[in-house]
Amino acid sequence: MKLDTWLSQRISTRKTAGLYRKLRTMNSAPLTEILIDGQKQIVFSSNNYLALANDPKVIHATEMCLRDFGVGSSGSRLTTGHTDWHQKLEEKIASFKQTEKALLFSSGYLANVGVLSSLPEKGDVILSDQLNHASIIDGCRLSKAKTVVYNHIDMIDLEGKLKESASYQRRFVVTDGVFSMDGTIAPLDQIISLAKRYDAYVIVDDAHATGVLGKNGRGTSEYYGIHPDVVIGTLSKAIGTEGGFVAGSHILIDFLINHARTFIFQTAMPPAICAASYAAFEIIEDSHTKRQQLFSNVKKIKARLKEMGHTVKGDLTPIIPVLIGDSKEAVLFSEKLLENGIYTPAIRPPTVPNGESRIRLTVTSDHSAKEIDYLLDCFQSIGKELNIIK
Numbered sequence: 001m002k003l004d005t006w007l008s009q010r011i012s013t014r015k016t017a018g019l020y021r022k023l024r025t026m027n028s029a030p031l032t033e034i035l036i037d038g039q040k041q042i043v044f045s046s047n048n049y050l051a052l053a054n055d056p057k058v059i060h061a062t063e064m065c066l067r068d069f070g071v072g073s074s075g076s077r078l079t080t081g082h083t084d085w086h087q088k089l090e091e092k093i094a095s096f097k098q099t100e101k102a103l104l105f106s107s108g109y110l111a112n113v114g115v116l117s118s119l120p121e122k123g124d125v126i127l128s129d130q131l132n133h134a135s136i137i138d139g140c141r142l143s144k145a146k147t148v149v150y151n152h153i154d155m156i157d158l159e160g161k162l163k164e165s166a167s168y169q170r171r172f173v174v175t176d177g178v179f180s181m182d183g184t185i186a187p188l189d190q191i192i193s194l195a196k197r198y199d200a201y202v203i204v205d206d207a208h209a210t211g212v213l214g215k216n217g218r219g220t221s222e223y224y225g226i227h228p229d230v231v232i233g234t235l236s237k238a239i240g241t242e243g244g245f246v247a248g249s250h251i252l253i254d255f256l257i258n259h260a261r262t263f264i265f266q267t268a269m270p271p272a273i274c275a276a277s278y279a280a281f282e283i284i285e286d287s288h289t290k291r292q293q294l295f296s297n298v299k300k301i302k303a304r305l306k307e308m309g310h311t312v313k314g315d316l317t318p319i320i321p322v323l324i325g326d327s328k329e330a331v332l333f334s335e336k337l338l339e340n341g342i343y344t345p346a347i348r349p350p351t352v353p354n355g356e357s358r359i360r361l362t363v364t365s366d367h368s369a370k371e372i373d374y375l376l377d378c379f380q381s382i383g384k385e386l387n388i389i390k
């Protein structure tokens with residue numbers, strides 16, 4: 001059989017199951033209103049939670065650095081890619097996260113893969129939440145340690161599995177801080193006390209919490225007032241740029257510089273993106289109003305959707321999953337939203353379990369009351385039309 005014949009069979013299976021994925025072209029910057037395939041759409045699916053991707057100060061910092069340092073970094077960090085801006089940004093992230101040091105990776109994905117494939121070794125065990133992000137799962141797959149999955153935020157299950165893991169050399173618990181598809185916040189206070197009791201290390205992926213959770217937006221550590229052993233993050237969400245990082249002790253960072261393959265063998269982030277991220281962190285440190293606006297938007301949307309009878313999952317985070325159930329129905333819902341000028345794609349298996357397809361809304365500080373009211377009107381009318389609500 002020709003390769004293309006086999007591949008088209010695979011693709012048609014996805015199409016029949018309502019699981020086919022396709023790209024949509026955005027023709028403008030990621031503001032709350034954007035052009036998609038030439039049509040104006042209000043976007044409720046970006047991770048630009050504090051609207052920093054388009055902030056004039058961030059753009060200005062990028063332009064200035066581009067003039068001095070050019071576009072690409074042209075080398076890995078250990079060769080010619082490590083600039084003043086990488087150093088400055090790492091210092092800024094460490095001070096923001098209140099850790100001794102931080103280390104940049106080219107993406108949050110690569111930070112997770114780099115940590116999990118290097119830190120836990122053969123003879124160790126990784127206890128991983130069932131709903132952890134794909135990059136954690138891939139990191140675990142690359143690790144020589146054994147991976148054991150515990151039920152989503154189920155502390156009884158985690159404790160049982162920690163007890164059963166006594167014979168392993170070292171135990172690591174890894175969890176998302178905020179779960180990307182469910183919007184739940186990991187019970188990190190409980191995870192950390194269990195880890196203390198059973199002599200385990202805690203690794204948190206704070207991708208969706210950085211800039212958002214905690215009084216100063218420092219993430220889940222600040223939200224709970226705790227200190228995990230390893231904090232991983234991305235710059236691609238509330239920070240509004242690109243790249244990933246690990247924050248922790250001096251020796252942890254030294255270890256990763258020497259062992260994390262996704263750090264050692266990757267070209268360094270462009271310096272201009274470091275300058276942009278640095279400017280974004282400066283804004284975030286002073287962004288109480290933006291965060292307040294973000295949470296007031298989240299509260300309004302969640303409350304109104306629940307009043308309408310929609311099944312809304314998750315804790316108080318900018319991720320608002322509205323459960324639809326069937327994949328095809330979720331796609332239909334999303335298409336109807338698109339016809340009405342709202343862009344928020346359906347999330348389907350394998351990203352979420354079978355029967356739990358959903359519309360995953362994400363909200364930003366810059367969504368206006370008018371945009372939110374319009375979104376809610378659409379959820380009411382489409383929900384009724386598709387018999388999802390009464």
Ligand code: PMP
Pocket residue numbers: 107108109110112133135176178179180205207208234235236242243244
């Ligand atoms: N962790 C989580 C929880 C995420 O949602 C994402 C992005 N989808 C990542 C890691 C990866 O981050 P990046 O986009 O920077 O690779």
